[in-house]
């Protein structure tokens with residue numbers, strides 16, 4: 001049967017790879033909605049190729065521009081409302097959430113309200129309001145399948161085993177672009193250096209998060225919500241090769257790990273075809289050629305974002321929302337050249353210190369905490 005798919009963030013790293021996966025199985029998938037941001041040239045190409053009925057862009061002007069270039073007339077919407085509409089208003093069965101940042105939250109909630117399954121790449125959504133998203137999905141009987149490589153790995157390792165059998169899970173971390181630098185050597189590193197991830201080709205924001213280790217912090221919180229595990233049963237281990245994508249230790253001391261070449265098309269495809277496994281153009285992993293794999297303890301002093309993430313996760317309520325939003329604002333400032341690399345974590349730490357968490361927050365309290373944290377992290 002054909003699966004109808006809407007993609008939020010179709011012009012980004014995950015979005016384009018999702019369309020690549022879909023293009024290999026035209027009989028299995030139909031694209032019903034595409035939402036991009038500012039890159040209308042690429043979006044126009046995608047629209048011409050996949051012919052969705054609904055398209056969203058960042059602004060009204062871009063919507064006009066897009067309309068003028070298309071050979072047919074899909075419905076074109078724009079802005080934050082357009083994103084929500086593209087998540088909920090098409091006849092998609094599943095929505096791939098691949099926009100960056102907590103702007104993905106309201107579209108994800110709208111998609112669930114409209115009865116759509118979620119293939120979740122946008123981890124900021126779960127960090128910001130995991131309780132709202134997970135409870136809505138549960139209430140509606142909808143699945144949230146992980147696209148993030150570590151969470152896909154855990155999902156595959158669990159293979160339906162109940163939570164009670166899990167002793168702990170371990171998320172692997174590449175160590176990011178500065179993994180061979182000491183803390184002192186981080187003083188004065190450039191945006192260009194930070195954007196060179198050793199193993200993965202990804203969008204700018206997540207690449208910086210990987211370098212600060214905020215990405216792994218967000219992933220710890222994402223795992224907490226997806227697998228309903230307390231923080232003391234979620235570990236992180238540095239694994240520079242990114243070949244073991246994560247692993248689960250079960251009650252009987254067996255460890256099951258998921259391995260493969262670092263290529264996001266594998267977890268993206270699995271989230272779209274689950275429970276089926278279909279061929280991908282990704283090659284086979286040759287362990288003999290690789291020879292060795294390496295592992296290092298996570299040092300929370302070297303990577304302070306790791307410590308702040310565990311602290312925020314354990315506090316709960318709006319603390320993770322603040323961790324995430326302060327980080328988003330600080331990373332944007334770093335990318336604009338306004339602050340140094342080490343100031344990212346200083347701004348996140350300060351926002352967390354100044355925040356009095358609200359527990360069991362509704363959507364309004366989440367949005368308020370998010371806006372407050374962005375304001376905090378925008379001041380030096």
Ligand SMILES: NC(=O)C1=CN([C@@H]2O[C@H](COP(=O)(O)OP(=O)(O)OC[C@H]3O[C@@H](n4cnc5c(N)ncnc54)[C@H](OP(=O)(O)O)[C@@H]3O)[C@@H](O)[C@H]2O)C=CC1
Pocket residue numbers: 008009010011012013014015035036037038039040057058079083097098099100101103121122123124147148149200201202203204205206264
């Ligand atoms: N890249 C990866 O390998 C992985 C990514 N993820 C997660 O997936 C998400 C996406 O990451 P990634 O693909 O790397 O990010 P990119 O920066 O490559 O892509 C982001 C997407 O969001 C769109 N977007 C940005 N702002 C807006 C806006 N205001 N309105 C509508 N759309 C907007 C962009 O549109 P445009 O470019 O047209 O402006 C683009 O399509 C993140 O949450 C990330 O953490 C998780 C695991 C791996």
Ligand SMILES: CC(=O)[C@@H](O)[C@H](O)COP(=O)(O)O
Pocket residue numbers: 148149150172173174175176200206209210211215216264
């Ligand atoms: C590909 C993916 O899932 C990223 O989230 C990846 O985890 C980033 O690599 P790090 O391990 O460096 O954070």
Ligand SMILES: [Mn+2]
Pocket residue numbers: 148149150219
């Ligand atoms: Mn990941």
